[in-house]
Amino acid sequence: xxxKLNVNGKDYTINIxxxxxxxDALREIGIRSVRQGCDTGVCGACTVLLDDKPILSCSYLAAxxxxxxxITVEGLGEEADKIVDLIVSEGADQCGFCGPALVVTSYQMxxxxxxxxxxxxxxxxxxxxxRCSGYEGQLRGIKKYMGVE
Numbered sequence: 001x002x003x004k005l006n007v008n009g010k011d012y013t014i015n016i017x018x019x020x021x022x023x024d025a026l027r028e029i030g031i032r033s034v035r036q037g038c039d040t041g042v043c044g045a046c047t048v049l050l051d052d053k054p055i056l057s058c059s060y061l062a063a064x065x066x067x068x069x070x071i072t073v074e075g076l077g078e079e080a081d082k083i084v085d086l087i088v089s090e091g092a093d094q095c096g097f098c099g100p101a102l103v104v105t106s107y108q109m110x111x112x113x114x115x116x117x118x119x120x121x122x123x124x125x126x127x128x129x130x131r132c133s134g135y136e137g138q139l140r141g142i143k144k145y146m147g148v149e
Contacts, residue, residue, distance in 0.1 A: 003066040007031065008075030016062050022048070022055075025062035026072065033073045033100040044128035047101035048072050054105050056127075073100035076107055083107065086144045092137025098130040106142045116146055 005012045005025065012029050023046045026034050034057055037045035041059035048057045049071040073080050083103045087093055102125070109116070109124045116124070121143060130138055143149065 001063060003063060005029075005062075005065055005067075006069045008071060014062075018061075018063060020062045022050075022057040022060045022062045022065050022070075025065070026057060026070070031072050031074065035097055035100065037097070042127065042129075044101050044105075045098055047105050047128060049104055049108055052108060052111065054108055071104065073103050076103065079107055080104075083142070083145050087138050087141035090137040090140040090144075092130075092141055094132035097132075098128060098138070102128050102130075102138055102142070106145055109142075110146055113146070116148060118143065118148060121146060121148065 001018055002013060002015050005014070007026065007029065014025060014028055016025055023034055023036060026048070034048055035045035036058060037043035039058050041056040044056065046056055046058040047054050050065060051068050080103050083106050084093070084099065087099070087102070093099065105125060105128055109121065113120055113124065125142070
């Protein structure tokens with residue numbers, strides 16, 4: 001089955017099996033920042049933006065993404081650097097496995113929520129897990145990015 005994806009502003013046409021996940025399709029075109037953690041949609045490491053909505057690419061069929069716009073951390077440019085710098089400034093970047101998903105989710109959250117509360121931030125980030133640091137350092141950096149102290 002042939003599908004067309006726009007990933008980080010670049011168009012791709014790829015052949016997939018009907019049961020191929022979006023994560024596997026992204027891997028096929030060379031995107032490595034999207035992590036493969038649980039394959040069940042519970043860890044959030046595979047989060048990408050599909051038409052400006054965070055989705056779990058491990059449990060999303062690539063065929064459903066046909067004709068849609070996908071953004072990974074590579075597509076965020078300097079804005080990703082800004083988010084990462086704030087997270088690192090809080091001493092939270094350890095293994096980096098959760099980083100790309102947290103960055104793309106935080107980026108979209110800033111677009112979606114005008115003046116978020118801490119509760120709204122926590123709710124938006126629910127499902128993006130960190131095994132190393134207990135998530136507190138990342139949350140401090142993301143709150144700074146969102147303008148919430």
